[in-house]
Amino acid sequence: MSAGTPILFVDRDGTLIREPEDFQIDAYDKLAFVDGVIPAMLKLRDVGYQFVMVTNQDGLGGASFPQQAFDGPHALMMQVFESQGIGFRDVLIDRSFEHENAPTRKPGLGLVQPLLRAPGIDWARSAMVGDRDTDLRFAENLGIRGFKLKTPQFGDGADWPSIAHVLANAPRTARIERKTKETRIEVEVDLDLEAEPQVSSGLGFFDHMLEQLGKHGGFALRLRCDGDLHIDEHHTVEDCALALGQALRQALGDKRGVARYGFVLPMDEALAGVALDWSGRPHLVFEGRFQREKVGDLPTELVSHFFRSLCETAGLNLHLRVRGDNDHHQIEACFKAVARAVRQSVRREGAALPSTKGVL
Numbered sequence: 001m002s003a004g005t006p007i008l009f010v011d012r013d014g015t016l017i018r019e020p021e022d023f024q025i026d027a028y029d030k031l032a033f034v035d036g037v038i039p040a041m042l043k044l045r046d047v048g049y050q051f052v053m054v055t056n057q058d059g060l061g062g063a064s065f066p067q068q069a070f071d072g073p074h075a076l077m078m079q080v081f082e083s084q085g086i087g088f089r090d091v092l093i094d095r096s097f098e099h100e101n102a103p104t105r106k107p108g109l110g111l112v113q114p115l116l117r118a119p120g121i122d123w124a125r126s127a128m129v130g131d132r133d134t135d136l137r138f139a140e141n142l143g144i145r146g147f148k149l150k151t152p153q154f155g156d157g158a159d160w161p162s163i164a165h166v167l168a169n170a171p172r173t174a175r176i177e178r179k180t181k182e183t184r185i186e187v188e189v190d191l192d193l194e195a196e197p198q199v200s201s202g203l204g205f206f207d208h209m210l211e212q213l214g215k216h217g218g219f220a221l222r223l224r225c226d227g228d229l230h231i232d233e234h235h236t237v238e239d240c241a242l243a244l245g246q247a248l249r250q251a252l253g254d255k256r257g258v259a260r261y262g263f264v265l266p267m268d269e270a271l272a273g274v275a276l277d278w279s280g281r282p283h284l285v286f287e288g289r290f291q292r293e294k295v296g297d298l299p300t301e302l303v304s305h306f307f308r309s310l311c312e313t314a315g316l317n318l319h320l321r322v323r324g325d326n327d328h329h330q331i332e333a334c335f336k337a338v339a340r341a342v343r344q345s346v347r348r349e350g351a352a353l354p355s356t357k358g359v360l
Helices: 025-029 037-046 067-083 110-116 133-142 160-169 204-217 234-252 301-314 327-345
Strands: 007-010 050-056 090-094 127-130 145-148 173-179 183-190 198-200 220-227 261-267 270-277 283-287 317-323
Touching: 007 133, 037 050, 037 160, 050 110, 090 110, 127 133, 127 160, 133 145, 173 234, 183 234, 198 204, 204 220, 204 234, 204 327, 220 234, 234 301, 261 327, 270 327, 283 301, 301 317, 301 327, 317 327
Parallel strands: 007 050, 007 127, 050 090, 127 145, 198 220, 283 317
Antiparallel strands: 173 183, 183 220, 261 270, 270 317
C-alpha cells in the first residue's frame, strides 16, 4: 500500500521564475521561467508529486510593493503552468516584511501548519526546492529533503533536471571507498544516469576499458585509484574490480524490477559473447586466448582476473567467451560486451523480483 502522496514545496522567485537582478518591482513584468523547470515538474507530476508554492514576498500589499504589481505577473505565471498541465495544491504567500522572524515566514512553518495535519502525505519522499539558504532551513525544519537551485545570483547548487532525476527516478546509486596498503580507491555509480565516465587508475589502457563499462553500460561511473604501480599492475586491476563490483551490487539493492540477464558483441574480427545473471552467486567462466603479454600497460593475464574479481563482489554469474586475431580488439570487445549486458540486465522492467525464491 502506498504511503501517500509526496509533496514538492517550491519557492517562487529564483526557483520557478527568474528573479530580477536589480530587484525592482517593475522588472516582474518581464516574466521568464527558470531553465528546465517545466519539464522537470511534468516529470515529477507524472510520478505522483503534488506541488505547493511557499514564498516570502516582503511587504506585499504595502506602499513599497503594491498588490497590483504582483498580481498580474503572478497570474500569468500560473496560467502558463496550468496550460502545461501543472497545478498547485496550495499557493502560500508570506508578506510580513516588518516581521522577519514571523512564524509564517520561511524558514518558519506557520504557513504549512494545515498540511502538517493533513492525512495521506508521503513525507519521506517530499522535498523542497529553493534558491536560498532559508529554503534549505525550511526543509530541515519540516524534516524533508532540501535542494538549493543553481541560479545567476547563487552559483552553487543543482539544476532542475538533476533534481527531477533524483526525486522521480529514485536513482540506484552507490559510493565505495576501499583502502588497503596496496591501493586507495573511490568508486561512484548511478545506474539510472548516463554520463561521461571519469576514470583514473594510473593505467592508460585499463582506464580506456573501464570507460567502456560506463559508456556502453549506460550508467554514470566515477573511479579513482592510487595503487602500488611501482610493484606491478595486479593490485590496481584486482582492487578496482572488487570496488566496482561492490558498488554495482550496492546500487542494485534488492534487484526488484531488473531484467536480470543478457549480450553478444562483435568488434572488427573479434567476437565476444556474454551471458550474465545477477544471481548473488559469484562465478566466472572465461574462454579466450591472447597472444601478447600486454596491451598498452595492461597485462593480458589480468583481463580474466578483473572479471573474476568483479563477479566476486557483485554477486555476478558471468560467462564470457571471446575469439579474434587482435588482442586489443578482443579485450575491448570483452569490456564492451559485458557493459552492454549490464545495461540490459539492470534495466527496470517493473517492481517484481525476478526470482521464484523470493531473494537474489
